[in-house]
Amino acid sequence: MTAKPKFAMYWAASCGGCEIAVLNTHEKILDVDANFEVVFWPVAMDAKYQDVEDMEDGSILLTLFNGGIRNDENERLAQLLRKKSKILVSFGSCATEGCIPGLANLSPVGEIVNTAFNTITTDNPHEIYPRTSYDVPEGELHIPTLSKILRPLDQVVDVDYYMPGCPPESHQIAAVIDLVIKVIHGEAELPPKGTVIGAGHSTVCDECPRARNVKMIKAFKRIQDIAPVDPTLCILEQGVPCNGPATRSGCNARCPQAGAQCIGCYGPAEGVMDYGARLITAFSSVIDANEPDEIEKILDGIPDPTGQMYRFNLAGSLLKAAKPAWQK
Amino acid sequence: MENNHFEPTIIGFTCNWCSYRAADLAGTARMKYAPNVRLIRMMCSGRLDPTFVLRALSGGADGVMITGCHPGECHYMEQNYKALRRFLLLRRVLNGMGIEPERVKLVWASAAEGARFASETTLFVEEIRKLGPLNWGKSDSEPKTVDREELSTVHRPSSELEVPA
Numbered sequence: 001m002t003a004k005p006k007f008a009m010y011w012a013a014s015c016g017g018c019e020i021a022v023l024n025t026h027e028k029i030l031d032v033d034a035n036f037e038v039v040f041w042p043v044a045m046d047a048k049y050q051d052v053e054d055m056e057d058g059s060i061l062l063t064l065f066n067g068g069i070r071n072d073e074n075e076r077l078a079q080l081l082r083k084k085s086k087i088l089v090s091f092g093s094c095a096t097e098g099c100i101p102g103l104a105n106l107s108p109v110g111e112i113v114n115t116a117f118n119t120i121t122t123d124n125p126h127e128i129y130p131r132t133s134y135d136v137p138e139g140e141l142h143i144p145t146l147s148k149i150l151r152p153l154d155q156v157v158d159v160d161y162y163m164p165g166c167p168p169e170s171h172q173i174a175a176v177i178d179l180v181i182k183v184i185h186g187e188a189e190l191p192p193k194g195t196v197i198g199a200g201h202s203t204v205c206d207e208c209p210r211a212r213n214v215k216m217i218k219a220f221k222r223i224q225d226i227a228p229v230d231p232t233l234c235i236l237e238q239g240v241p242c243n244g245p246a247t248r249s250g251c252n253a254r255c256p257q258a259g260a261q262c263i264g265c266y267g268p269a270e271g272v273m274d275y276g277a278r279l280i281t282a283f284s285s286v287i288d289a290n291e292p293d294e295i296e297k298i299l300d301g302i303p304d305p306t307g308q309m310y311r312f313n314l315a316g317s318l319l320k321a322a323k324p325a326w327q328k
Numbered sequence: 329m330e331n332n333h334f335e336p337t338i339i340g341f342t343c344n345w346c347s348y349r350a351a352d353l354a355g356t357a358r359m360k361y362a363p364n365v366r367l368i369r370m371m372c373s374g375r376l377d378p379t380f381v382l383r384a385l386s387g388g389a390d391g392v393m394i395t396g397c398h399p400g401e402c403h404y405m406e407q408n409y410k411a412l413r414r415f416l417l418l419r420r421v422l423n424g425m426g427i428e429p430e431r432v433k434l435v436w437a438s439a440a441e442g443a444r445f446a447s448e449t450t451l452f453v454e455e456i457r458k459l460g461p462l463n464w465g466k467s468d469s470e471p472k473t474v475d476r477e478e479l480s481t482v483h484r485p486s487s488e489l490e491v492p493a
Contacts, residue, residue, distance in 0.1 A: 106424070276421060277378035284413035290399065290406070295416050305417065306424025318382040319464065323426030326465055 005061035007036035012067030012074035021167035064091040073144035093166035098315020105321035166265035172198035200249030208253035216288035220301025245282035276309030345403040347395035353442030361446035362453035374407025
């Protein structure tokens with residue numbers, strides 16, 4: 001067999017940071033080129049959806065799909081690429097658990113459109129709103145229609161592997177590329193379907209070099225409000241809500257090492273069904289108060305509890321979206 | 329479904345040492361209380377992972393009742409305080425998700441308080457009945473996309489949406 005296996009990468013509701021992370025693998029990207037034929041990658045090469053539709057089913061060996069499913073175009077592409085790919089990887093936090101675009105699941109879709117097109121920061125005196133269809137002499141034009149809520153990829157199609165991270169760390173991407181190339185040459189085997197690849201199996205705390213003691217927190221503070229931050233002591237212990245205890249390892253505790261709290265971009269740690277619930281448990285365990293009034297006062301130090309618990313995981317959580325978003 | 333015919337589904341978590349025995353006592357003493365609660369026994373209210381509550385609510389429950397030993401009387405020293413803190417934080421998170429925080433209730437009941445367990449349960453069922461069904465995510469399965477008409481005629485901004493410059 002002389003033909004190289006085919007590779008595709010697609011972005012749905014995402015920021016493009018995942019593709020940057022892939023390019024950040026530096027010379028490893030040449031290995032991708034040497035071992036794969038890149039057939040579809042809108043950010044890097046010109047290709048039409050029709051080209052993908054014309055391919056044989058299952059003819060793409062590996063598709064990295066990043067971004068959540070926010071509109072009917074995203075959904076169509078997810079289904080199309082599922083059909084054409086042997087291995088579909090939910091790549092990055094958006095596809096895996098909704099990520100920042102998933103926070104829109106707190107608001108009804110009309111409110112989102114209003115915020116984008118008519119707030120005090122957007123000058124729109126003629127109240128021009130996007131129309132999803134428009135008649136022109138050549139026919140009717142359509143733009144994608146928003147869905148009520150954003151859904152992670154696996155709520156729409158069957159997914160083979162998950163690769164968390166916002167974005168996935170480049171050294172983890174490089175390791176996964178190496179693995180797939182080995183599999184192609186028959187030197188390694190693929191992990192079982194549904195495996196989280198390119199990440200650790202524990203929590204960020206396990207990779208964090210900061211010293212940990214028994215935590216007794218009397219007040220939650222924002223990191224800019226404590227000065228100086230002790231560079232060697234656990235950040236949560238210093239009163240800053242750090243999401244490390246609930247978050248999957250794999251990033252080498254980058255943020256805590258750089259002096260900032262973990263915000264949870266690697267998603268739920270192994271075995272965690274609901275990220276926010278695990279974090280509630282973790283924070284509740286370290287609060288040093290037993291009286292309801294005092295506990296409430298300490299909790300006032302977390303100004304946006306829902307955002308804190310579900311910054312990256314709202315769409316992938318058990319509740320998936322806030323009531324106003326799915327109700328109407 | 330009309331509200332007066334609405335029978336709430338309540339999931340109740342009880343601790344082995346106090347509140348489960350309170351429920352047991354209410355039963356053996358043949359006290360009458362609302363039959364809407366499905367009780368799940370745990371060893372301690374400190375075992376209550378907020379995941380259980382979220383799973384119950386997302387799976388069709390209209391309310392969740394968490395019960396445990398009175399403060400200071402926990403069989404495992406002070407795990408019920410952990411339950412209290414989790415409950416208070418969880419309520420704040422649920423509020424942000426548009427769920428009435430009253431749908432989750434914390435009740436302390438000792439093994440001798442069968443009557444209290446029964447009356448608190450009945451009271452909670454009535455409270456939930458007033459709030460109505462939660463039906464979490466039910467309308468999510470209907471139309472997947474917002475129809476084109478709705479988006480084209482999107483509501484004009486209300487003044488509360490605007491932020492002061």
